[in-house]
Amino acid sequence: MSKISVVVSVYNEELSIREFYKVAQPILEKCHWDYELIFVNDGSVDKSYSILCELAKTNKKVRVVNFSRNFGHEAAMIAGIDYASGDGIVCMDADLQHPPESIPQIIQKFEEGYDVVSMIRSSREDGGFIKKITSSLFYKVLNCLSPIKFENNASDFFALSRQVADVLRKEYREKVRYLRGFVQSVGFNKTTLEYTARSRVAGESHYNLSKLIKFSMTTLCSFSDMPLRLGMYTGGFVGLCGLILMIYTIVCKIAFDTPVGYATIIVTLCFMFAIVLLVIGIIGQYISVLFSEIKNRPIYIVKNVVNSDETLKEDTYEE
Numbered sequence: 585m586s587k588i589s590v591v592v593s594v595y596n597e598e599l600s601i602r603e604f605y606k607v608a609q610p611i612l613e614k615c616h617w618d619y620e621l622i623f624v625n626d627g628s629v630d631k632s633y634s635i636l637c638e639l640a641k642t643n644k645k646v647r648v649v650n651f652s653r654n655f656g657h658e659a660a661m662i663a664g665i666d667y668a669s670g671d672g673i674v675c676m677d678a679d680l681q682h683p684p685e686s687i688p689q690i691i692q693k694f695e696e697g698y699d700v701v702s703m704i705r706s707s708r709e710d711g712g713f714i715k716k717i718t719s720s721l722f723y724k725v726l727n728c729l730s731p732i733k734f735e736n737n738a739s740d741f742f743a744l745s746r747q748v749a750d751v752l753r754k755e756y757r758e759k760v761r762y763l764r765g766f767v768q769s770v771g772f773n774k775t776t777l778e779y780t781a782r783s784r785v786a787g788e789s790h791y792n793l794s795k796l797i798k799f800s801m802t803t804l805c806s807f808s809d810m811p812l813r814l815g816m817y818t819g820g821f822v823g824l825c826g827l828i829l830m831i832y833t834i835v836c837k838i839a840f841d842t843p844v845g846y847a848t849i850i851v852t853l854c855f856m857f858a859i860v861l862l863v864i865g866i867i868g869q870y871i872s873v874l875f876s877e878i879k880n881r882p883i884y885i886v887k888n889v890v891n892s893d894e895t896l897k898e899d900t901y902e903e
């Protein structure tokens with residue numbers, strides 16, 4: 585019998601985990617595929633880990649991968665994919681914003697021969713107007729700058745076949761990454777399914793504006809080298825402006841004998857410096873990405889695994 589692995593990243597979700605399990609477990613039991621539920625505890629500092637251990641005690645199909653500290657949502661998903669043993673893998677959030685009700689549809693897509701199922705938000709009940717606008721703007725800019733075309737409104741809710749998961753496990757070990765982007769850029773048979781993003785069942789979002797800006801910048805760096813060429817283009821543009829200004833100044837001097845304006849010099853200087861600093865900043869961003877890659881530190885560190893495939897006997901239930 586085929587098996588579906590459901591990977592759930594958990595960071596301080598003590599209020600949502602039980603609720604999630606209550607909804608997801610009956611759905612998984614009813615599926616005609618076997619299942620495993622892999623919770624990746626991303627260094628939670630609340631009771632999440634002990635709740636997960638309780639669930640793992642009552643159900644052997646619940647596995648817990650426990651990180652040594654917080655490594656971030658994407659690292660947690662990568663670890664979940666690494667530890668999954670299913671023929672299909674579904675990554676989703678623990679806050680029920682991604683409906684477990686979609687899992688049977690995903691299984692059907694796998695059976696139809698698809699390898700990558702991107703879940704597209706058809707509408708969202710959370711976040712409101714600002715989040716909608718910023719997220720659509722982000723995808724527009726990304727699609728404009730990157731040679732790869734991304735689905736608008738794709739989310740961290742996606743599913744992969746074992747073959748695609750193997751590609752991610754072996755080839756995509758970048759430290760600065762955009763997992764959703766990798767999933768959409770590997771090729772294979774791709775399809776999409778729609779879902780409605782609900783409001784969080786409990787707790788608060790872990791993403792704030794500054795985290796989202798940082799995330800957007802690193803994503804752009806990892807999928808496009810276009811900003812690096814910005815210096816060349818703006819250099820050309822500013823050179824042209826300088827040439828026009830020079831001709832204008834010479835003409836004014838010869839024809840009307842007007843002196844060069846102080847304001848013109850200041851404005852030109854500010855403009856030039858702004859562009860130079862901007863370009864240096866952009867190069868800095870790319871150097872920071874290179875630096876992370878060269879250091880080659882681990883994407884995540886696992887402290888212990890509960891109910892792992894190989895070590896079922898010697899499992900730890902530390903709390």
Ligand code: UDP
Pocket residue numbers: 592593594595596597626654655656657660676677678679681788789790791
């Ligand atoms: N998450 C995580 N590590 C983090 C931050 C978040 O594993 O450092 C998990 C979190 O528990 C949730 C999922 O990632 O299951 C999505 O996070 P959140 O709901 O806060 O983000 P949003 O849905 O608001 O984008």
Ligand code: MG
Pocket residue numbers: 677679681784789
């Ligand atoms: Mg959420």
